Amino acid sequence: MRTKKSVTAQDIFPQLQEWRRYFHKHPELSFQEKQTSEKIIEVIKSFGVFKIETNVGGYGVIATLTTGDGPVIGLRADMDALPILEQADVEYASSVPGVMHACGHDAHIAILLGVARLLSEKVKDRLWRGTIKLIFQPAEESCDEQGESGAVKVLKSGCIDDLSAVLALHMCPWQRRGTVQLHDGPSMANNDEFHLIIKGRGGHGGYPQHTNDPLWMSTFVLQTLYSISGRKLDPLQIGALSIGQIAGGEAHNIIPDQVEIKGTIRSYEERVRDQLVEEVRRAAEIVKPMGGEYELMIQRGEPALYNNLAINQVLREAAESMTIIEKPFGMGSEDFSYITREIPGSMFFLGCGLEEERGLHHPRFDIDEYSMVDGVTILLKSIESLLESEGGRL
Numbered sequence: 001m002r003t004k005k006s007v008t009a010q011d012i013f014p015q016l017q018e019w020r021r022y023f024h025k026h027p028e029l030s031f032q033e034k035q036t037s038e039k040i041i042e043v044i045k046s047f048g049v050f051k052i053e054t055n056v057g058g059y060g061v062i063a064t065l066t067t068g069d070g071p072v073i074g075l076r077a078d079m080d081a082l083p084i085l086e087q088a089d090v091e092y093a094s095s096v097p098g099v100m101h102a103c104g105h106d107a108h109i110a111i112l113l114g115v116a117r118l119l120s121e122k123v124k125d126r127l128w129r130g131t132i133k134l135i136f137q138p139a140e141e142s143c144d145e146q147g148e149s150g151a152v153k154v155l156k157s158g159c160i161d162d163l164s165a166v167l168a169l170h171m172c173p174w175q176r177r178g179t180v181q182l183h184d185g186p187s188m189a190n191n192d193e194f195h196l197i198i199k200g201r202g203g204h205g206g207y208p209q210h211t212n213d214p215l216w217m218s219t220f221v222l223q224t225l226y227s228i229s230g231r232k233l234d235p236l237q238i239g240a241l242s243i244g245q246i247a248g249g250e251a252h253n254i255i256p257d258q259v260e261i262k263g264t265i266r267s268y269e270e271r272v273r274d275q276l277v278e279e280v281r282r283a284a285e286i287v288k289p290m291g292g293e294y295e296l297m298i299q300r301g302e303p304a305l306y307n308n309l310a311i312n313q314v315l316r317e318a319a320e321s322m323t324i325i326e327k328p329f330g331m332g333s334e335d336f337s338y339i340t341r342e343i344p345g346s347m348f349f350l351g352c353g354l355e356e357e358r359g360l361h362h363p364r365f366d367i368d369e370y371s372m373v374d375g376v377t378i379l380l381k382s383i384e385s386l387l388e389s390e391g392g393r394l
Helices: 013-025 034-047 105-122 150-157 214-231 270-285 309-318 336-342 371-388
Strands: 051-056 060-066 072-078 131-137 165-176 179-182 185-188 190-199 239-247 258-267 293-300 305-307 323-326 345-353
Touching: 013 034, 013 105, 013 371, 034 051, 034 060, 034 105, 034 131, 051 150, 060 105, 060 150, 072 105, 072 336, 072 371, 105 131, 105 165, 105 371, 131 150, 150 336, 165 179, 165 309, 165 336, 165 371, 179 309, 190 214, 190 270, 214 239, 214 258, 214 270, 239 270, 258 270, 270 293, 305 309, 305 336, 305 345, 309 345, 309 371, 336 345, 345 371
Parallel strands: 072 131, 072 165, 165 345, 179 323
Antiparallel strands: 051 060, 060 131, 179 345, 185 305, 190 258, 190 293, 239 258
16 A cells, blocks of 8 residues: 655745735735735644644744643744835735835744644644744834833733743754754844934024034044944943934024934843943033033843753754854844743744845845745654653753
């Protein structure tokens, strides 16, 4: 009797591509992923084997498959798009003006649906014991008025409290297909924002002696801020400070009462994170001897992404046929870090670069779609490895 051939990730590539292009064409911003959620639910229901939880942390969806007592392994994909006007000339370009999947979340969703598709076939053979939770998470890119992103809200829902381990991936346009980027420990940055208001006394530009010019004071503050990384931080430590907005004044001949400076602070270690925040405060203090005052607001964002060493080893084995780059992912941030702070977890970057590199958040961002086959394969091998090991591998 001829045995039935198992369905592979390569076999379902046309479906992966169809799903990814659907989500790319219909992007939705953070906390607005209603249509995206409905499509995910429709596809998951068609497999007929998953328990589905909806409206998790917003429009999040969790699909659960259980084959008996054992570890509970989570796989997470983010769902939201960015407020970017797409410039790519492709037939599946965004149909929503000013909104675009420019960070690969459309591919993340398609890959997780691909894993679901193959699990629905494999569950019939019951080759493992345990539970798999596929977590389609909303709002990775933005926070709500409470300062909470989707990962925080999913954690607060209690729906993933039982996880033994959690895995995620991110598309990586600076690596070509066939490459996986991994790193143990801190791999993406703490993300803090600052809003500094320098206050003086405005007046006529022709009579500066009657003013206390906050623009003049801000030039000294800016020099100090820009020198922090090079002169206050240990050269062996990882940290960055960048200024993204400066606002002050409304006319060429009027000195304003105040100047606003907004920026971002990035780091890997908590000690460095605290030091950089303190150095920003010290820089602001410069205005006081000049007769100025200031207000400083610090918004604590995502913590550094910490990749679990044991789970990374599972990923290495799952990706052993590919080129593995051992390197941190840079100074970007990821709200998956909130989850890995509570649950052993790891994220890998999946090579998907085109001939012409189109970076993350670029208006022409696109991927080598066949890399999704690699993503499905690695995730499937990893969860099978974790579930087949007695009690998991942690």
